[in-house]
Every structure is written in structure tokens, then in C-alpha cells.
């Protein structure tokens with residue numbers, strides 16, 4: 001199973017992941033943030049923070065605050081959560097590798113966020129034999145406005161199963177967001193990460209079908225983004241790759 005290889009590999013990578021990929025991560029965060037309208041969630045903005053302050057329109061202290069809840073699956077150290085946190089009220093991360101989860105949580109804490117605002121849990125929603133692990137079954141793990149996977153699909157044994165499991169956790173009208181590689185050349189088998197990879201990218205048709213089969217094909221859209229990996233890493237040549245950012249809405 002790729003999941004065993006991934007857990008071991010990313011536990012090992014967790015301490016250096018952010019510093020190794022700093023420039024690429026910053027770039028991808030910018031690309032996500034520049035597509036808030038394309039992603040199409042009813043994001044929170046500064047005005048929403050005032051909902052409980054009382055105003056001429058009659059809002060009082062009891063006015064419920066608008067919430068936008070993100071499930072960041074295969075969250076790693078929190079790239080997608082950091083990109084979208086300013087526009088959401090809660091980010092919940094889930095990742096197979098406990099050291100990635102620890103890195104996510106320590107970054108969130110260092111940014112002054114409470115666990116209610118941003119917190120990750122170790123876990124696997126893609127196990128064929130355990131569709132809903134008991135520690136990820138509480139109310140807080142359901143009814144998300146957006147479920148996202150950043151650079152996780154090419155590591156999954158069964159990306160279509162992952163999409164179905166994530167869409168189950170969205171509210172109707174919620175958005176599935178997937179960011180991953182478009183088809184690319186095979187990685188050298190001598191590369192340490194090679195055994196963690198199950199796919200060398202995805203075509204638009206494959207991704208559209210995965211969204212359709214998962215029940216999140218409404219207003220499906222896919223955009224491609226050119227990204228350079230290894231930028232600024234000593235001894236590593238730049239690696240140019242084309243990513244896609246795909247979104248679809250869960251229908252009733």
C-alpha cells in the first residue's frame with residue numbers, strides 16, 4: 001500500500017518540508033488566493049466579522065456569525081489552510097503522517113490561532129476497510145463548506161475513493177477543491193519519493209470523471225498553473241511542472 005510508504009516518508013520529511021519547499025509553497029499559496037472567485041465558496045470577509053457588533057440594520061449580539069469551514073485533507077504542514085485561512089472561520093487538517101500533523105499544529109499555534117480556528121489530526125479517510133475512522137467521526141468532521149487536497153492525489157492508492165470520502169463530508173453546495181500535477185514524465189526510481197507516488201499526474205478528463213463519480217461535478221472547472229519546484233535549493237535543479245486547480249460543487 002502506498003499509504004504505508006507515504007506515512008514513513010512524510011514523517012521523515014516533516015521537519016524540513018517547509019524550508020525545503022518555501023518558495024514553491026509561497027507561489028502555490030498566491031495562486032490559490034488569486035482564485036477565490038473561481039473556487040466559488042461564499043467566503044468570510046472583513047464585514048462578516050462585524051455581524052455581532054450591532055448595527056443600524058438591527059443585528060445584535062445574538063446574530064450568529066457566518067461560518068466557512070475547510071477540511072484540508074493530506075494537509076501536510078498546512079499549505080492550503082494557510083492560503084484560505086483569511087477567508088474561512090475554521091480549518092481542520094487531516095494527514096496520514098503524525099509528524100506533518102505536529103508541524104501543522106505548531107505553525108498554527110505560532111501564528112496565534114486557537115485549535116478551534118486551525119487544528120490537524122492524524123488519520124486516513126481512504127482506507128477501503130474503514131470508511132469513517134471513529135476518531136474522525138465527531139460532528140466537527142462533517143458538513144464542510146470546502147474540502148481540499150493539495151498535492152495529495154498523486155500519493156493516494158485510490159484518488160477516486162478519496163474524492164468520494166471527502167464529498168461525503170461536504171454539505172450540499174460545498175466545494176471539492178483538488179490541486180495536483182497534470183501528466184508529467186516518470187520520476188527516477190532512485191528518487192527517495194518515487195515509492196510514495198501512485199500517479200504521474202492526471203488529465204483533465206480523469207479529474208472531471210473523479211468529480212462526477214464523487215457527486216461534485218456541478219460547475220466543474222479546472223485551471224492550470226506553472227510551478228517551479230526546488231527553486232533556491234542548493235544542489236537541486238529547478239523542476240518545472242504544470243499543476244491543475246480543479247473545483248466542483250456537491251449537488252443534492
Ligand SMILES: C[S@@+](CC[C@H](N)C(=O)[O-])C[C@H]1O[C@@H](n2cnc3c(N)ncnc32)[C@H](O)[C@@H]1O
Nearest residue numbers: 006010074075076079095096097100150151155
Ligand atoms: C506532497 S505532501 C502535500 C502536503 C500539503 N497538502 C501541501 O500541499 O504542502 C503530501 C501529503 O499527503 C499525505 N498523505 C499521503 N497519503 C495520504 C492518505 N492516504 N491520507 C492522508 N494523507 C496522506 C502525506 O503524509 C503528506 O503530508
